[in-house]
Amino acid sequence: MSAPLFLFYVFAALAVVSALGMVLNVRNTVAAAMSLVVTMVSLAGIYVLLAAYLVAAIQIMVYGGAIVVLFLFVVMLLNLHSDEFLPARQRWLKFAGALLGVFLLVEGLRVLGGFHEPPPLPEGFGGYRQLGLSLYTDYLLIVEVISLLLTAAIVGALILAKREID
């Protein structure tokens, strides 16, 4: 097994275990958020293995450095008590879950059966230079739309979280 392959499996196992830790941890929301961080960081590691260097750095900076810290900030601000799973009254959910699980298992077995080696890449693929060039030429509209969206989100969050609007 080559080193990148080994690293991939390590990161994948970490991501799955910590994702499960986040969803199943009902007692402690802060620990759930910390598990989410582990998932984010291991996904960033996988991005590096897939030659998406800038995306990996941005994954850690935005998800790890900003989004999950915001979650933690709110959890600490609200001082939450423990949570519980959904009560059993929605019984169809169990069937839906079981069906989904079987579907995923079959799908997963089919998918994991293949072994597609990725092709060799040109120099500089996934670096900040190439990504920046295509972001500010071909996809300029996306950048503009996102800047508008973020402005709207700032205003929205301010209005929602403010105690009273004067």
Next chain:
Amino acid sequence: MPVEVIVKTLFILIVVIGALAPVMTWTERKQSAVMQDRIGANRADLGGITVLGLLHPLADVVKLLTKEDVVPLGANRIMHLLAPLIAAVPAVIAYGVIPFAGVYTFGQDTISMVVSNADWGLLYIFAIGSIATYGTVMAGWSSNSNWSLLGAMRASAQMISYEVTMGLSVVGIFMVFGTLQLQTMAIEQDATFRILGFLEYLIPGLQLPAFLSAFPFVLPKWGIFLQPLGFLMFLATIMAENKRPPFDVPEGESEIIAGYFTEYSGMRFGLFFMAEFIEVVVIAGLVTTLFLGGWTIPWVSTADFIGVVTPALGEGVATGLCVIVHFLMFMTKVVVMIWLQMSLRWGLPRFRYDHVMDLCWKGILPLSIANIFVTGALLLLLGDAS
């Protein structure tokens, strides 16, 4: 290749961090004593030898290691024990992309004096720095203490805010040097520029007199001269990111005891302390590389140095000498930056919390965006003039 990486890593751990950080604990105590007209640490002695109190770091480590390691009642044990590690590790591994000397050719081999010459080196440092937030947040939350929680909330808000401005304040430097790779940036700064040289590009046909290309009218092409505003903003934001005075509201002693690490004792407290000092060294290295030319000798480029020394000593010895001089140059600049941070620490009072936030969002953020615009406009106007 792996041997080379291991040797460089050990070199950084032992020489740059391992030697500087403990001495800094002593320096800081001595400097605070000087600023407050006291004598400071001078009592630790080993059989009568005190060496000006330089044995104090050793005594501190022994003391911290033998102290009881208390986990408060009701604390989340695992997170409480993990938090100091998460605070300390990012500070150490951030050094992996900071070059401590240049690129040299010894016969067949080319050696770049940096552990990892990643293409996205600066992004790596920012990413690592954003992980460091979790150490403080975990420490504050898991301690089950109100002071700790207050400190953690202040710290997380401050660190998120200053991360944004920290990134924006160095965009000007990326634009000027056209790279994110720290070694390439240092090599770019291994040159000089004429202070009035831009006039030739603005006024076609103008030829500046020759004396303007000589010593006093030529500056090393360092980031601090190309981006003076960027330097000030970056220094302020990265010091706030490290939560050192005057930005130490998350651990303001007079308000919330020690902030997020109030409940820590023994070596775990020591780890938080060491993390702060290691971060000071990392900040000094980063600011040196980005703005003070890294390992370069002002006014003397690497080629010039080797060219002058080679006839006397031969090329191999000349290159070796160059490595040593460059490393000493780097360390000198790092020590100067550390001194600057310590002087600011003892020279300025603590900001009020809302002032810290105002400075970030209403002061540095608009200024840094304006800096990006001005830099871009100048680069368009002058081409590759600088």
Next chain:
Amino acid sequence: MVPIDHVIGLSALLFVIGLVGVMTRRNLIVMLMSIELMLNAVNLAFVGFNRLWPQGPSGVGEASLDGQIFVLTVISVAAAEVAVGLGIVISMFRNRDSVNIDDVSLLRW
């Protein structure tokens, strides 16, 4: 070299874990985190396919980074979503003293 099939499998697994989180948890904050997990799973699939077919499905022409651009878009949309979502959480906690979504079922049929 990493087999892309396994990357896609991991992506599907993470997506389902996130989905289960959204469907079974009642804490609005954890539900938002599960949504983040699902978005991340999708991002992983984008990056994986971008690595497998750098020239797009036709397999000819220059290598492009379309998949990674999508990832950047998703990340920034996620950031906006979290800002608004947590704003809603805070105002909900202020009004109901709870972040359990069963406590805000007034508009439910």
